[in-house]
Amino acid sequence: MPTFRAPRGTRDLLAGERRAFARLEELASGLAARYGYRELETPLFEQAAVFERGIGEVTDVVEKELFRLASRTEEGEVWALRPEATAGIVRAYIQHGMHTQPQPVKVSLTGPMFRYDRPQAGRYRQFWQWDVEAIGDPGPAVDAEIIELGVRFYRDAGLADVRVLLNSIGDPACRPAYVETLREHYRPAIGRLPGIERERLESNPLRLLDSKDPAMAALNASAPRIVDRLCDACAAHFAAVRGHLDALGIAYRLQPGLVRGLDYYTRTAFEYYREGAEGQQQALGGGGRYDGLVELLGGKPTPGIGFALGLDRVVLALEANGGAGPVEPEVTAVVVGADPLETVLRLVVATELRAAGIAARAELGQRKLGKQLESAARDRAHFAVIIGDEYADGQVQLRDLPAGTQKTVARADLQREISRAHAAHRHGGPA
C-alpha cells in the first residue's frame, strides 16, 4: 500500500489514457475552429456565488456537490471549484463586455470540472468536459447548429450509437403554470409517493417526471406533458428547432421527461445518450438554452445556448466498443551502440536527428547491443542506428527493423536517408 494515493474520485491519466484524451481534445479543438467557435479558458475556481446564483441554490450540484474552498479566500469572498463551465463563461462574457462584440459570441472550452459526488465508473470528482456556448442569439437555428455539432463530435470520435434526446422545458411565461398543473396531477397520490418524491412535489416537481421508481411509472405515464402546455412563443421556437434538425438530417427522440439539473435552462433541453452496456453512465453529454442566465449574473438580458460533453465517458465508451487501436510507435529511430559503455556518440547522434525533426531516442543505458536492439524492436521503432567501429570512418549502420535489412550509411547522409525511407514506409508499406 503506497503512502499516498490520488484523492477519492480522481485518477492519474497514464500514457495510454492521456493519449485518448488528447485525441478527443484535438478533435474538439478542430471542430470548434471549423464551426467558428473560439477557444477560451476561465479559472478553475470562481466566487461560489457565480455558481450558486447561476446554477441555482437548490440544485444538487450546488447543495451537495460544490467543492467549496473554505479557507484561503479574500475578504468577503468564498471560492469554489467549477462544477461546470457555463456559469464561468457567462461571468467572463459580462466582465469583458462581450456584448459589444458581434453577436452571438461563440466560444469553446475544454478542461477539468469538479463535483463532490460519490464516485463510480464514469463519474468522478474531477472530470473533463468539452463545453461549447453561443451567447447572444435567441435561436432557433443556433440551437440546431449546436446540437448537430455535438452529434458530429461523437461520430468523428468513433461512437456511432449516440442518440439525441430532446425536450422543451418552457420559459418563465409558461413553465410556472405547467409546474402547478403537475403538482395537481401528483397531489392526490401524495400518500403513495416515496418520501424523496414527496419533498420534490413542492421543491422541484419537474424532477418527478424522470424518477425511476416503479411506484411512479403509472403516474408519470399519465402526467401532463410540458410540450403540450408551452406558450405560443416557446411552442413556435421548439417547432422551429425541430424543423432545423430535420433539415440537417439529425435524428432525435422526443423525451417529455427530460429535465436538466441546473436551474438556468429554458426552452430547448437535450441530452446525448448511449444505449450501452450495464454499469455504464449513459448520459454522455447534455445542454440547453439559458435565456435568463446572463441577466441573473448581472448582465443585460441576453439569450444563450450550449452543451457540455463528458470526455471521460467518451473514452470509456470507446474502450467498451473495442478498445484502443494499434499502439503507435513512440519514436522513428533508436540510436544504439556496439560498445555498451560508450554513450556520448549515441546521445549526440540522437540529438542531431531530433534537431532535424526526426522522432528519435538513444539507448542511454550501458547494456550490450543485443538488449539495446531488443528494446528498440519492442518499441516498434522503424530504424535502429548502430554506432560501432565504422564511426571512425564517418559511417553508421542503419537497420530497418520491420524489414530486417541493414546498410552502411555515411553519417552525413543519415537524416536524409531516414526521412526518405520513413516517408516511403508510411505511405506504401504495411500498417
Add this chain to the structure above:
RNA sequence: GUGGCCUUAGCUCAAUCGGCAGAGCAUCGGAAUGUGGAUCCGAAGGUCGCGGGUUCGAGCCCCGCAGGCCACCCCA
C-alpha cells in the same frame, strides 16, 4: 447522502477445513560481449487495503475505517 458487493506482487488472479503466501503476464539478467519482438533458464518484486478483536495459530472468522465497483440519488 442511502443500500449492497469487492480489495492478495506493477497488472490479471489462485491459495482446500483457520496451519510454510503462489501462478501467468510485465520488468531485469543469462543462454547470445557487433545484431532485435520467438524460445529456454534465472532473479527481483508482498504491511494479503489500513486499524483493532477472536484464536496455540488469521489472507481466510468478527468489528471499525479507507478505497474501488454496483444499484439509487444525480449527472457529464
